[in-house]
Amino acid sequence: MSRLRAWLRPATAWADLGLAAKGLVVVALPLAILLGGIGALHLSSRAEAEAERAVRLTFAIQRDIHEVHALLAEAASGVRGYRLTGQEAFLEPYTKAEALLPLTLARLRASVRDPEIRARLTRVDALVIQKRQGLAQLAAMPGAGSQDSLTTREVAEALVANKRVLDGLRAEIEAMQRREGQLLDARRARADSERSRTLGLTAAMAVIGLLASLAAVQLLFSGIVRRVRTLERDAERLERGEPLTTRDHAQDEIGRLARRLVEAGELLRRREAELRDGEERYRRVIEGxxxxxxxxxxxxxxxxxxxxxxxxxxxxxxxxxxxxxxxxxxxxxxxxxxxxxxxxxxxxxxxxxxxxxxxxxxxxxxxxxxxxxxxxxxxxxxxxxxxxxxxITDRKRAEEALKAARNEAERASMAKSEFLSRMSHELRTPLTAILGFNQLLDMDRELLGPDQGHAVEQIARAGGHLLGMIDEVLDIARIEAGGHTMNPEPVRVDELAREAIALTTPQAQAAGIEIRFQPGEARAWADRRATLQVLLNLLSNAVKYNRRDGRVVVEVRSEPSRTVIDVRDQGPGVAADFVDRLFTPFDRLDADRWSGAQGSGLGLALSRGLARAMNGDVLYRAAEQGAGSVFSLVLPTRPVAEAAPSRSETAE
The missing domain is CATH 3.30.450.20 (PAS domain)
Known part of the structure; x- marks a missing residue:
C-alpha cells in the first residue's frame, strides 16, 4: 500500500499541476533533450575538428620538413654546378634557399608540438646553419668554372664537409618524418574515433529525442487531451439533459472546469425544474x-x-x-x-x-x-x-356621465357668471344714482341736522361698500369666465409693496397697527395693477384681522424662477377646520367672531384668481412662532413660456 501511495503521489502532483506548467513541461522536456544533444554534438564536433586540425598540421609539418631537405639539396646542387661552369645562373637555387629556409624553419618551430621532433628540429637548425655556411664558403672560393675548380684541396674539403652535414641533415629529417608518420597515424586514428563517436552520439540523441517526444505526447494526452475529450462528452450529456458525475478530481484548470460543468449541470436542472414549476404556476394564474x-x-x-x-x-x-x-x-x-x-x-x-x-x-x-x-x-x-x-364598459359609461355632468356644471357656471355680471350691472345703475343723490345731500350738510348728517354718512359708507362688493363680484365673474385681461411686464416688487403699504397705512394707523417692510432686490413678470390689488387685499386682511397694537411684516424674497412676497400678521390665525375654505368665494370664516369687520368674503378668492391669471399663486401657512398667519403672493420671474407655473406649489 505504501508503494502504491508513493507511486500515486507523482501522478497526483502531475494531475494537479496547472495547464501552463504542464505545457511548459511538455515543451521543455524535448527542448532540453534537444539542447543537450546539440551541446553534445557541438563538443563532439569540436573534438573531431581538433583531431582533423592535428592531422592537417602533421601534413604541414611533413611538407615543411621535406621542403627544408629539398631546398638544401637544390642549393648544394646549384653551388656545384656554379663551381663547374662558373655561371651564376646555377646559384639561383642557392639564393632561393637562403630566402626560404628561415621562413620554413620558423613555421616548423611554430607548428611542432611533439618533444622529440622539437629536439631534432633544434639539431636540424644547427646543421642547416652549418650547411648554409659551407655552401656560402664554397660559392665564394675562387676558380669557379676552371678545370680544377673542384679538385683543389680547399674545395674538396669543403665538398666533403658539406656532404657530411647534408648526410646528417638527411638522417635527422628522415627521423622527423618517421616520427611525424607515427603521429599522423595516431591523429588519424583519433579523428576516425571522434567521427565515429559523433555519429554514435547523433544517433543516440535522435533516439532520445524521439523517446522524449513520445513521452511529451503521452503526457499531453494523459494530462490534457484525454481529459478534454471527457469534458466534451460531458458537455454532450449536458446538452441531452443527462446528469453528470464528478470524475476528475485534479486541481488544475481542467479539473476545476469539470467540476464547474457538473455544478452548472446541477444548476441548470434546478432552474429547468423551477422554470417548469413557474410555467405551471403562470399557466394556473392565467387560467384563474x-x-x-x-x-x-x-x-x-x-x-x-x-x-x-x-x-x-x-x-x-x-x-x-x-x-x-x-x-x-x-x-x-x-x-x-x-x-x-x-x-x-x-x-x-x-x-x-x-x-x-x-x-x-x-x-x-x-x-x-x-x-x-x-x-x-x-x-x-x-x-x-x-x-x-x-x-371597461362601466367605466366608459361613468366617464360619459361625468363628462355630461361636467358640461352641465360648466353651463351652470357660465349661467352663474352671466347672472352675476348682469346683476352687478343692474345693481350698479341704481346704486350710482343713490350715491349721486347722497353726494348732493352731503353738499348741503350745513342745512341738515345731526341725525340727518349721520344718516348721510351711513348711506355713503354702505353705498361704497356695496359698490366695492359689486366690483369684486364682477372681477370674480371675469376671472372665472377667462375674460380678465392681464398685461404682464417686468415689475420691481419692492416698489409695488411700498405703494401698497402707503395706501394701507391710514387703515393701519386707525387700528393701531404697525407695518414693517423688509425689502429685497427682486423682480417679477406680472400685471402691475393686479399685483397691487392683490397686495392691498392681503394687507387689508392683515390689518383687519390683527390684534390691537399688533404688527404686520411685509418681506420680499427671491427663489429659483419665482419671487415671493410674504404678508405676516400677529392675529389669532386661522383654525385648522377653516384652512380648506380660505379661498372659497362669499365664505366669511368665523363670521360671528369677526362680526365687526366689514367684508364680502371675496378678497382672498379674488386675490388667488388674479395671481393664478398671472401664472402665480396665493398661499397660506401658519406663522412659525406664536399666533398669526402668513399669506404669500408667488409670482414668476420670467414669462410663462420660460418659467414653470407656480399655481401647483404649496406653502412651506
Missing part, C-alpha cells in the same frame, strides 16, 4: 384570471391560447376560438382595418394600447381596453403577440 382576457396570437393574428377571463368576457370557449383570426372580436365597420393596424404597430413599437368597441359571441358590444405586446426570441425574431383585454 377572470377579469382580464389573456390570450396569445401567432404572427398572422390567429389565436393560439385562451384563458377563462377571455371566455367570460367574450363568450367563446377555447375550442371555438383557437385557430381563428382575432378580427372576429371587432365590429364589422372596423374589422378590416383595426386588427392589422394594431398588429403592425405592436410589431414596430413592441407594444400598442387601444380602446374601442368589441363584439361578444352573442353579438353584443362592449367597450374594451386592449394591450397587444410583440413576443420576440433572443435573436429579435417576431414569434407572435400577447393580448390582454379588459371590459
Amino acid at each position: 384570471v377572470r377579469d382580464y382576457g389573456i390570450f396569445a396570437l401567432d404572427t398572422e393574428g390567429h389565436v393560439t391560447s385562451w384563458n377563462v377571463g377571455a371566455e367570460r368576457i367574450k363568450g367563446w370557449n377555447a375550442s371555438e376560438v383557437i385557430g381563428h383570426h382575432f378580427s372576429i372580436f371587432y365590429p364589422p365597420e372596423s374589422r378590416r382595418e383595426t386588427p392589422s393596424r394594431l398588429l403592425a404597430a405592436a410589431a414596430a413599437d413592441g407594444r400598442v394600447e387601444d380602446e374601442g368597441w368589441r363584439v361578444r359571441r352573442d353579438g353584443s358590444r362592449f367597450w374594451a381596453n386592449v394591450v397587444i405586446t410583440a413576443v420576440r426570441d433572443e435573436a429579435g425574431e417576431l414569434q407572435g403577440f400577447s393580448k390582454v383585454t379588459r371590459d
Whole structure:
C-alpha cells in the first residue's frame, strides 16, 4: 500500500499541476533533450575538428620538413654546378634557399608540438646553419668554372664537409618524418574515433529525442487531451439533459472546469425544474384570471391560447376560438382595418394600447381596453403577440356621465357668471344714482341736522361698500369666465409693496397697527395693477384681522424662477377646520367672531384668481412662532413660456 501511495503521489502532483506548467513541461522536456544533444554534438564536433586540425598540421609539418631537405639539396646542387661552369645562373637555387629556409624553419618551430621532433628540429637548425655556411664558403672560393675548380684541396674539403652535414641533415629529417608518420597515424586514428563517436552520439540523441517526444505526447494526452475529450462528452450529456458525475478530481484548470460543468449541470436542472414549476404556476394564474382576457396570437393574428377571463368576457370557449383570426372580436365597420393596424404597430413599437368597441359571441358590444405586446426570441425574431383585454364598459359609461355632468356644471357656471355680471350691472345703475343723490345731500350738510348728517354718512359708507362688493363680484365673474385681461411686464416688487403699504397705512394707523417692510432686490413678470390689488387685499386682511397694537411684516424674497412676497400678521390665525375654505368665494370664516369687520368674503378668492391669471399663486401657512398667519403672493420671474407655473406649489 505504501508503494502504491508513493507511486500515486507523482501522478497526483502531475494531475494537479496547472495547464501552463504542464505545457511548459511538455515543451521543455524535448527542448532540453534537444539542447543537450546539440551541446553534445557541438563538443563532439569540436573534438573531431581538433583531431582533423592535428592531422592537417602533421601534413604541414611533413611538407615543411621535406621542403627544408629539398631546398638544401637544390642549393648544394646549384653551388656545384656554379663551381663547374662558373655561371651564376646555377646559384639561383642557392639564393632561393637562403630566402626560404628561415621562413620554413620558423613555421616548423611554430607548428611542432611533439618533444622529440622539437629536439631534432633544434639539431636540424644547427646543421642547416652549418650547411648554409659551407655552401656560402664554397660559392665564394675562387676558380669557379676552371678545370680544377673542384679538385683543389680547399674545395674538396669543403665538398666533403658539406656532404657530411647534408648526410646528417638527411638522417635527422628522415627521423622527423618517421616520427611525424607515427603521429599522423595516431591523429588519424583519433579523428576516425571522434567521427565515429559523433555519429554514435547523433544517433543516440535522435533516439532520445524521439523517446522524449513520445513521452511529451503521452503526457499531453494523459494530462490534457484525454481529459478534454471527457469534458466534451460531458458537455454532450449536458446538452441531452443527462446528469453528470464528478470524475476528475485534479486541481488544475481542467479539473476545476469539470467540476464547474457538473455544478452548472446541477444548476441548470434546478432552474429547468423551477422554470417548469413557474410555467405551471403562470399557466394556473392565467387560467384563474377572470377579469382580464389573456390570450396569445401567432404572427398572422390567429389565436393560439385562451384563458377563462377571455371566455367570460367574450363568450367563446377555447375550442371555438383557437385557430381563428382575432378580427372576429371587432365590429364589422372596423374589422378590416383595426386588427392589422394594431398588429403592425405592436410589431414596430413592441407594444400598442387601444380602446374601442368589441363584439361578444352573442353579438353584443362592449367597450374594451386592449394591450397587444410583440413576443420576440433572443435573436429579435417576431414569434407572435400577447393580448390582454379588459371590459371597461362601466367605466366608459361613468366617464360619459361625468363628462355630461361636467358640461352641465360648466353651463351652470357660465349661467352663474352671466347672472352675476348682469346683476352687478343692474345693481350698479341704481346704486350710482343713490350715491349721486347722497353726494348732493352731503353738499348741503350745513342745512341738515345731526341725525340727518349721520344718516348721510351711513348711506355713503354702505353705498361704497356695496359698490366695492359689486366690483369684486364682477372681477370674480371675469376671472372665472377667462375674460380678465392681464398685461404682464417686468415689475420691481419692492416698489409695488411700498405703494401698497402707503395706501394701507391710514387703515393701519386707525387700528393701531404697525407695518414693517423688509425689502429685497427682486423682480417679477406680472400685471402691475393686479399685483397691487392683490397686495392691498392681503394687507387689508392683515390689518383687519390683527390684534390691537399688533404688527404686520411685509418681506420680499427671491427663489429659483419665482419671487415671493410674504404678508405676516400677529392675529389669532386661522383654525385648522377653516384652512380648506380660505379661498372659497362669499365664505366669511368665523363670521360671528369677526362680526365687526366689514367684508364680502371675496378678497382672498379674488386675490388667488388674479395671481393664478398671472401664472402665480396665493398661499397660506401658519406663522412659525406664536399666533398669526402668513399669506404669500408667488409670482414668476420670467414669462410663462420660460418659467414653470407656480399655481401647483404649496406653502412651506
